[in-house]
Amino acid sequence: MxxxxxxxxxxxxxxxENKGKGKIAKAKKRQVKGVIWKTVLQQKWLSMGIVFAVAGAVVTALIPPLILAKIVDTVTAGKAVTFWVIFLYFAMLALTGFMESAREGLLTVFGQKITHALRSSLMEKFICLTSDKLTGLEPGTLASRFVGDVDTVENLFTSGIISMFADACKIISILVVIWFENKGLAVVLLVILPFLFWFTRHVQKNMLAAQIENRKAVGRASGHVPETLHNIRTIHCLGREKYMEERYDTYIGESYQAMERTNFYDAVYSPVILILNAVVVAAVMLLSASGNKMVLTFFGMSAGTAVAVINYISQIFSPVESLGMEIQTIQSAVAGIHRINEFFGLEEKENGAQENGDTEKTWNNxxxxxxxxxxxxxxxxxxxxxxxxxxxxxxxxxxSFPFVEFRNVTFGYDEHVVLEHLNFKVMDTDQVTLLGRTGAGKSTILKLLLGLYEPDQGQVLLHGIPATAVRAGERRKLFGYVEQTFHMVPGTVRDQITLYDDRISERQVKAVAELTGLKEAIESLENGYDTYCTPEIFSQGQWQLLSIARAAVAEPKLLLLDEITANLDAETEKAVLAALKRVAKDRTVISISHRTSAELGRTIQI
Structure with a gap:
């Protein structure tokens, strides 16, 4: 029944019926824009604050020059300026500074919220990836998704699209105000601004290229020193000291040349902008003083208006310069978003998709x-x-139902077939050792049992249920896995055993420590089980005993042992095997070993 x-x-x-790797769950419809939109909705007050601060900063920046123009015109007309007008001028200056600071501060906070949301989403995706995808990802590339690419998306908001929008609004609003105050100047600025923007982008691109070349040259020079030290004997034997010195000088020279180009563009840009600013102001002042009625129709203005216009001209050059950098930031961010979306598009393991159902609900209905x-x-x-x-x-x-069954299993990595039509059974409380040449697929068998991979053909069953169908939360009660070396996690000795699993009691921790023979060693430490773990507190054999304790603490029914004594000497091996026999009592055990002394129970040839 x-x-x-x-x-x-x-x-x-x-x-x-196994469909092979096609059974892997499809990737969730998760993208950067979804994470950003979700963050905007969650942080609606912050989002509204940013909109208000951006609009306020643009509007308030226009008012002080107009008030100043009123003050100058009043003075030149021989009238007295009221205290409240002067107070309003300085108050508007203060308000403008406050709105600018509020915009920058709110954008920084919002960027941090985006960063947190993106990195959390990336980690949720990471833990759902299949083993095939994980092993195919380079660690450096993976780290750059979490760090560099996420930072570029943060910059998209802190110094990218919103700042560009604000600067564009500032330029347009200044041009509109100048048009009503001095139409001729507005036309002149409309002619000059495209050239100014082109010149700014040209300088920025060349500076960026020079900075990249400098970083590469510095990297080569920095790598040359340890390379020389590592090969110093060979260099001395072959008499290549002069060659290594010349190579280092070449790298340093390339770095200096790149820095000189950067300094040149940096030195040229500011004077050009200042000169252009002065030329425009001088031209407008001369034209406004002209006696020609037609010229005065376009350029005529009062003394106060002239002061306001000079103020606006100085304001309009700064956002043009910023626009060039903001476009560069947006281009970098778009590339980062594309790479993050590619990562989000990677296929997921089926259990990962099922276990993160709550996350799935966030992105779907x-x-x-x-x-x-x-x-x-x-x-x-x-x-x-x-x-x-x-x-x-x-x-x-x-x-008589088998605990473990490999039913006509075929599996390979890419085009290389490791296991072909493999069949064997392991009954409850059986203890078996897998034997075979290096590369025969013994470790792969354990990984298939752990559910890390899906067979190309056939079935890997645990009491008749596919190994990949066992949920992560249930695995530790079902099987324990011991590798050749111990992998430490940040934390105490207790944390090494429990792996931060709250379901494991203090009684279980102490019981497994006694079972593996670690009780005295742990209790002799300064803080016992609460001692923070560092590599030197245990010997190599004790670390392996701790690995067995970690695997056995949840009282699993199946132990999977992968060459656990391969790196131990004969005496230490005896102690580990003695502890293993105590732990393995009344449990099903599948082990891999090249040492006959470490073989358990019957053997299965792979």
């Missing part, structure tokens, strides 16, 4: 998912209960 029920459960929840997730959880609970029942019957000897 139990087996019948379980077969129905298997058929409904876990497909019996939740109403269509709730009922499916509820039914799936009920079905999975029944299936896992069946697995527990099968194990109980198997352990009592009343059931």
């Amino acid at each position: 139990i087996l019948e029920k379980s077969r129905r459960s298997d058929a409904n929840v876990f497909p019996v 939740p109403a269509t998912k709730i009922e499916e997730n509820r039914n799936e959880k009920i079905s999975r609970k029944e299936a896992m209960a069946d697995m527990e029942e099968r194990h109980r019957l198997g352990a009592s000897g009343s059931n």
Whole structure:
């Protein structure tokens, strides 16, 4: 009856017919724009504050020159300027500075919110990736998605698109005000501004190219020193000291040349802008003083208006310069967004997609998912209960259903086939050792059992249920995995054993420490189980015992051992094997070993 029920459960929840890697779940429809939009909605008050600050900064910057023009015209007319007009002028200057500071501050906070949301989404995606994709990603490339590319997206808001919009609005608003005050000057600025923008972009591009060349040259020079030290004996033997010195001088020379180009463009740009500013002001002043009525129609203005115009001209050059850098920032951010979206598009493992159902609901319509997730959880609970029942019957000897079964399994990495039509069974409480040449696929078998990979053909079953169908939260109770070397996590000795799993009690931690023979060593430490772990607090053998303790603390039914004594000497190996026999009692064990002394139970030739 139990087996019948379980077969129905298997058929409904876990497909019996294996479709190979095509069974991998499709990537979620997650993109950078979705993360940004979600952040905008969550931070609506912050978003509205940014809109208000940007608009306020543009508007308030226009008012002080107009007030100053009024003051100058009043003075030149021989009239007294009231205190409140002067107070209003300085108040508007202060308000303009405040709005600019508020804009910068709010944009910085918003950029940090975007950064946090993007990195959280990237981590959610990362833990859902298939093992094939993870092993295919270079660590440096992966780190650049989390750091460099996310930073470029942050810059898109802090010094990119919003700043560009604000600067564009500032330029347009100044041109509009100047048009009403002095139409001739507005025409002159409309003619000059495209040239000024082109010149700014030309200088910025050349400066950027020179800075990149300088970084490359500095990198080569920095790498040359350790390279020379590493090969110093060979250099001395072959008499290549002069050659290495010349190479270093070449790198340094390239760096100096690049820096000189950067300094040249930096030195040229500011004077050109200042000269252009002065020429425009001088030209407008001369034309406004002309006696020609037609010229005065376009350029005529009062003394106060002239002061305001000079102020506006100085304001309009600064945002033009900023626009060039903002365009460069946006281009870099677009490239970063494209790379992040490519990462979001990578295929996910099926369990990862199922276990992150709540995240999926965030990106899709939740109403269509709730009922499916509820039914799936009920079905999975029944299936896992069946697995527990099968194990109980198997352990009592009343059931012949295998704990582990490889059924006609074929698997390979890319085009290289490692396992072909592999068949074997391991019953409850059996202890077996996998034997075979290097590269025969022994470690791959353990990875398939761990559900890290999906077979190309056939099935990998745990009590009749596909290994890839076991949820991550249930795996630690089902199997423990011990590798050749111990992988430390940041934290205490207790954290090394529990891996921050709150379900593991203090009693279990101390029991497994005693079982593996680590109790005295741990309690002799300054803070016992609360001692912060560093590489020197344990010997190599003790670290491996700690690895066994980590695997066994959740009291799993299956132990998977991958060459756990390969790096140990004979005496240490004996201590580890003695602890392993205590831990392996009444458990199913599958081990890999090239040492006959470490073989457990019967052997299976791969």
